[in-house]
Amino acid sequence: MKLFYKLFFSKQNLLATIFLITLILYFISSFDLEKTIGEDVVGPSSFPILVATFGFLLLTIYFLKSLKTLNENDPITFEVIKNKFTKMAPIFITIVFVVLFELIGFLFSSFLYSFLFILYLKKTIKYSFVFSAIITLCIFIIFYYGLNFQMPMGELVDTDKLFPFLEDLKKMIY
Amino acid sequence: MFDTIFINLIDGFKIILQVKYLMYALFGSLLGTIVGVLPGIGSAGALAMMLPIILVLDPLGSVFMLAATYTGVMYGGSTASILLRVPGDTSAVIACLDGHEMAKQGNAGAALCIAAIGSYIAGTIAVVGLMILGPFVADLALKFSAPEYLALYIFAVTAVCSLVGNSMVKALLAMVFGLMISTIGEDFMGVKRFTLGITELWDGIQFLSVTLGLFAISEVIINSENILSNQKREVLKHRVFIKLKEIVYSFWSIIRGGFIGFIIGVLPGAGAGIASFVSYSTERQISKNPENFGKGEIKGVAGPESANNAASAGAFVPMLALGVPGSATTAVMLGAFLMLDIQAGPMLFIERPDVVWGLVAALYVGNIFLLILNLPLISLFVRILYIPMAILLPIITIICMLGIYSSDQLTLSLYLMCLFGIIGYFMRSCDYPLAPVILGVVLGTRMEESFRQTMIMNQGNFYQILDRPIVLIFFGLAIVSILIPLMFNKIKLDASDVD
Numbered sequence: 001m002k003l004f005y006k007l008f009f010s011k012q013n014l015l016a017t018i019f020l021i022t023l024i025l026y027f028i029s030s031f032d033l034e035k036t037i038g039e040d041v042v043g044p045s046s047f048p049i050l051v052a053t054f055g056f057l058l059l060t061i062y063f064l065k066s067l068k069t070l071n072e073n074d075p076i077t078f079e080v081i082k083n084k085f086t087k088m089a090p091i092f093i094t095i096v097f098v099v100l101f102e103l104i105g106f107l108f109s110s111f112l113y114s115f116l117f118i119l120y121l122k123k124t125i126k127y128s129f130v131f132s133a134i135i136t137l138c139i140f141i142i143f144y145y146g147l148n149f150q151m152p153m154g155e156l157v158d159t160d161k162l163f164p165f166l167e168d169l170k171k172m173i174y
Numbered sequence: 175m176f177d178t179i180f181i182n183l184i185d186g187f188k189i190i191l192q193v194k195y196l197m198y199a200l201f202g203s204l205l206g207t208i209v210g211v212l213p214g215i216g217s218a219g220a221l222a223m224m225l226p227i228i229l230v231l232d233p234l235g236s237v238f239m240l241a242a243t244y245t246g247v248m249y250g251g252s253t254a255s256i257l258l259r260v261p262g263d264t265s266a267v268i269a270c271l272d273g274h275e276m277a278k279q280g281n282a283g284a285a286l287c288i289a290a291i292g293s294y295i296a297g298t299i300a301v302v303g304l305m306i307l308g309p310f311v312a313d314l315a316l317k318f319s320a321p322e323y324l325a326l327y328i329f330a331v332t333a334v335c336s337l338v339g340n341s342m343v344k345a346l347l348a349m350v351f352g353l354m355i356s357t358i359g360e361d362f363m364g365v366k367r368f369t370l371g372i373t374e375l376w377d378g379i380q381f382l383s384v385t386l387g388l389f390a391i392s393e394v395i396i397n398s399e400n401i402l403s404n405q406k407r408e409v410l411k412h413r414v415f416i417k418l419k420e421i422v423y424s425f426w427s428i429i430r431g432g433f434i435g436f437i438i439g440v441l442p443g444a445g446a447g448i449a450s451f452v453s454y455s456t457e458r459q460i461s462k463n464p465e466n467f468g469k470g471e472i473k474g475v476a477g478p479e480s481a482n483n484a485a486s487a488g489a490f491v492p493m494l495a496l497g498v499p500g501s502a503t504t505a506v507m508l509g510a511f512l513m514l515d516i517q518a519g520p521m522l523f524i525e526r527p528d529v530v531w532g533l534v535a536a537l538y539v540g541n542i543f544l545l546i547l548n549l550p551l552i553s554l555f556v557r558i559l560y561i562p563m564a565i566l567l568p569i570i571t572i573i574c575m576l577g578i579y580s581s582d583q584l585t586l587s588l589y590l591m592c593l594f595g596i597i598g599y600f601m602r603s604c605d606y607p608l609a610p611v612i613l614g615v616v617l618g619t620r621m622e623e624s625f626r627q628t629m630i631m632n633q634g635n636f637y638q639i640l641d642r643p644i645v646l647i648f649f650g651l652a653i654v655s656i657l658i659p660l661m662f663n664k665i666k667l668d669a670s671d672v673d
Contacts, residue, residue, distance in 0.1 A: 015604045019347065026354055026368070033367055041629045044365040047622040048357050055350040062343050084603075090398045091391065091595055094571055098588040101575070114568040121401050121564040131565050139572055147209075149580050 006070055011080060013066055020059050027052035093117055105154025106144075111136040145173055179305055186531030190539050195238050198231065199536055202239040203543040206246020207551070210263075211254050212577060217247040217263065217486070217503040219581070225510060233514040234532055240510055241533055242540035244503060248446065248486045249293045249544050252479055256285045257558050258570055260390040264381070264447030265482035267612050268454045270389055272467060272474030279470050282556045287416035288424055288472055289479040290548040296432030296480030297541040300487030303436045305534055307491075318441055320627035321639040325648035326441070327621040330448050333455035333655040335610050342656075345610045348601070352614015353621070355379055362623050374586045383587045384615050386574040387594025388601070388608045394567045395599045401563055415552075424476035427457050431480030438481070439488020446485035447616050451609075453481035459658055487537055493518055494530060 008017045030048035097113035104112075114132035119125065143149040144166075153159040160167050189195065202224075209220040224243055228236035251266035256273035269289070276285040318326075335345040358368045359378030369375040431453045438449040457477040458467040467474050486503070493504040497518040511518050516529055523530055558566070578587045598608060632638040639645050 012604065015600055015606070016347070019351065023350075023354075029368060034365060041634045042626055044361045044363060044367060046629075047625060048354070048367065050625075051350055051353045051357065055347065055354075058343055058347050058350060062347065065343065084600075087399045087402075088395055088596065088599065090395050090567070090571075091592055091599075094391070094394075094595070095589070095592050097571075097575070098585060098592060101579070101588065102585055106576075110572055113572070117398075117568040117571075118564050121398060121567075123564055132568075135565065135569055135572070139569070139576070143576055143580075147212075149576060150583060151576070152579075 003070070007063060007066065012069075013063070016059060016062055016066075019055075023052055023055045023059070027056075089120060090117065093120060102152045103155055104157045105159040106151040107136060107140060107159050108154065108157060110139065145170060148174060182527055182531045183305065183534065185527070186533075186535035187538075189234060189528060189532040190238060190535040195235055195532075195536075196539065198235045198239040199242040199539050200543050200547075202242030203246040203540050203547055206243035206248075207250040207253075207544070207547060208246075209243075210247035210250020211555075212573065217244055217251075218506050220244075220247045221503055221506040221510070225506075225513070228510060228514070233516060234528065236510065236514055237516070237529055237533055238536040238539075240507055241536040242543065244486055244507070245293075245297060245483065245537060245540040245544055248483050249290065249479075249548060251482075252289045252475075253286060253555055256289065256475070257282055257555060258390070258566075259393045260570055260574065261385055264385075264445070264612065264616050265450050265478075265485070267385060267389070267447070267609060268450045268478040269475060271454070271609060272469070272471050273479075275468065275470035276472065276475065277559065281470065281472075282559055283552050284416040284420060284472065285475050286552045286555060287549065288420065288476045290545055290552070291416070291421060292424070292428040292431060292476045292480035293483040294541050294545040295428050296435055296484040297487055297544075298538065299429070299432035300436040300439065300484035301534055301537045301541070303433075303484075304487055304490055304494075304537070317644070320624045320631060321642055322644045322648070323441075324621065324624035324628050324639070325642075325645040325652075326448075327617045327624060329648040329652040329655070330452055331610075331613060331617060331621075332652040333452060333459075335613075340605060344606045348606050348608065349610035349614040352384075352611040352616075353618045355384060355611070355615050356618020357622065362619075362626075372586070374584050377582075378619075379590055379615075380578065380582055380584075380587045381615060382578045382581060383590040384594050385612055386578060387591040388598035388611060390570055390574050391591060391595025392598030392602055392608075394571055395595065396602065397563055397567055415549075420472055424472050427473040427477040428480040430456060431477040432484045434477075435481030435484025436488040439485030440491045445489070446482040449481040449485035449488075450478035451613055453477040455655065459655065483541075490533070490537075494522060494533070497522075 007013060026048065030045045030052060033045035033048070034043060093113060093116050096116075097109055100109040100112065103109075111132050114135045115128050118128035118131055123131075140151070144151055148170075190199065205224075206220060210217075220243055221240055224240060228239060231239065247263075248265065251261070251263045252269040252273065254260040255266040255269035256277055259270050259274045261267040261270055273285045273289070276282065331349055335342060335349050356378070358375060360366050360376055366376055434453045434456060435446070435449040438452060439446065454467075454474060454477060457473045458464045461467065461471075461473060463471070489504045493508055497508070508518055516522070516526060561569075574591065575588055578591055579585075581587075601608060601611075628639055629636065640649075
């Protein structure tokens with residue numbers, strides 16, 4: 001049991017174990033696909049099955065190789081996982097940005113995101129505020145006016161209605 | 175034959191050297207470089223953005239501007255990869271490996287210079303190739319059918335996986351992961367696979383979500399981790415220019431990259447991305463110090479950068495000679511030709527020599543403009559690295575998000591970018607290389623298509639493809655590319671045992 005735990009749940013091998021689980025699910029799902037269609041000899045499931053088989057072969061080699069260094073493997077603990085997730089706060093701030101992106105539009109969400117991000121990196125509120133405003137405005141001008149990008153203007157807060165001159169200016173340019 | 179080519183080329187130069195057309199080419203090069211730096215637009219997107227502009231120009235001016243934009247985008251793509259590890263296009267992915275390492279060591283200027291010089295030399299090689307070998311190579315490319323493409327893709331995959339990272343098994347596992355991602359969505363027969371009932375996934379996972387997530391977002395997480403753990407970012411004094419000995423050292427890599435890029439660029443569907451991957455693996459394979467690759471080896475920038483530029487010129491061969499667009503970019507170009515009432519194909523050389531030879535001359539001129547524009551701009555680009563990380567990191571994320579959002583307007587793609595950011599972060603912590611994932615995503619769909627078409631052609635008998643000489647050559651190269659690093663490692667291990 002200890003060997004099993006060390007092999008599959010050590011810090012070094014955890015990612016390979018997660019990949020193994022994903023691969024098993026992928027392999028099983030590929031059998032649900034239609035076998036062949038029309039003149040297609042091998043069908044839509046053939047390539048995924050081939051890929052999964054190759055993946056299993058590689059994972060077997062990987063785990064067999066890691067048996068040699070089993071004693072050097074560090075076990076994964078709750079502390080390690082917690083530590084990793086704490087370090088990933090930027091990604092959680094980014095997810096909040098994505099959620100708000102279409103809801104409150106680019107201008108507000110981008111400002112909020114930059115503000116939180118810079119603040120998270122232990123800068124002062126004043127510094128974060130000023131640079132978030134500069135970043136948001138610069139990117140907005142370059143992409144919206146310079147490159148004619150489509151940007152969400154917000155469903156809950158409609159930036160277009162709040163600042164109608166933004167759209168007018170774009171119409172003037174293009 | 176050479177007399178005719180020379181006379182035609184002189185005629186082409188007579189056209190392009192008019193001030194009006196030079197201005198168009200200059201504008202195209204500049205715009206292409208700027209747009210190329212931004213992720214998410216890509217060369218096809220950049221050309222598509224130019225379509226409304228070219229409609230008001232005369233046909234020749236339009237063609238010249240498009241050609242110059244194309245070469246500009248191919249160069250600009252590497253800038254963001256080298257400086258920020260943000261690849262905007264497949265062909266720019268490989269520049270993240272050694273180019274970004276060089277930037278971290280204070281050699282950003284040298285990396286950008288060698289990319290510009292390599293792009294110029296290889297671009298010129300490819301244009302000469304386009305002139306002389308164009309019709310001949312286009313004929314050869316027609317001999318490529320599904321089995322040959324399958325063999326080419328297998329070779330590209332094995333060559334890269336055997337050389338990227340410290341462990342071949344980990345690289346191949348990363349590639350399998352990429353192949354799995356590529357099977358999500360509708361296959362070429364319209365069957366929906368692994369979409370989990372999500373309609374937005376019918377078109378598959380967008381390439382940019384994967385690339386920018388794996389490379390850029392994971393970089394953002396790692397850099398913020400460093401800032402918070404008080405690891406001071408060393409503000410290096412970046413060298414703006416390259417040393418002559420570095421150019422001499424990389425010269426043959428550039429030449430090889432030029433030839434590899436041109437040949438792969440000619441093959442419809444292969445593209446600049448594969449050219450840069452193959453060039454990278456070739457350089458590492460033949461290098462006396464392969465262990466330096468991935469740690470800031472200048473040849474790891476020179477070869478692939480040259481290859482991707484040469485491939486972009488090579489892609490013009492099937493488009494001009496056969497009217498077959500080999501890539502999304504040349505498809506947009508072909509569309510532009512139609513808008514301008516220019517019919518690409520074998521008759522184009524006879525009916526509109528001004529377009530063909532003017533285009534060849536425009537590519538020459540575009541390459542020169544690129545060099546003139548980019549060398550002074552390097553000192554400006556390098557300044558990006560002096561921006562405090564706390565400000566640069568949110569800028570990178572926002573630009574990545576805009577790049578992805580602009581291409582499909584789907585919030586799901588942004589969530590996927592975050593997911594791949596997390597995956598990329600863990601992969602990097604566990605020492606898995608990221609480039610094979612991208613290779614898997616890029617080649618997966620084409621590889622599957624070629625595989626299934628091959629099986630249809632041979633009525634289920636896979637071994638029949640071994641009767642084809644081109645297939646055998648590629649399979650041979652694939653085996654060699656796996657064996658050489660294995661043998662090299664064995665020799666190294668034996669040597670260390672003796673020590």
